[in-house]
Amino acid sequence: xxxxxxxxxxxxxxVLLLFAVLGLGPFPITSLLGVYVVIFRPQWFKNLVARIYAx
Numbered sequence: 502x503x504x505x506x507x508x509x510x511x512x513x514x515x516v517l518l519l520f521a522v523l524g525l526g527p528f529p530i531t532s533l534l535g536v537y538v539v540i541f542r543p544q545w546f547k548n549l550v551a552r553i554y555a556x
Contacts, residue, residue: 509552 520531538546 503555506553506555509549509555513549513553 517531520534524531537543
């Protein structure tokens with residue numbers, strides 16, 4: 502496994518964990534981020550997925 506891919510996966514896990522903790526409050530951050538990604542398909546998300554699955 503590529504070390505860059507492993508580091509990117511670790512960063513994503515930490516950010517998702519942070520979003521899950523923040524989502525316990527009255528404002529659902531993770532759901533809104535998911536809707537944003539589905540509707541607008543930002544370039545940063547495509548690049549993130551490419552780095553995660555890099556071999």
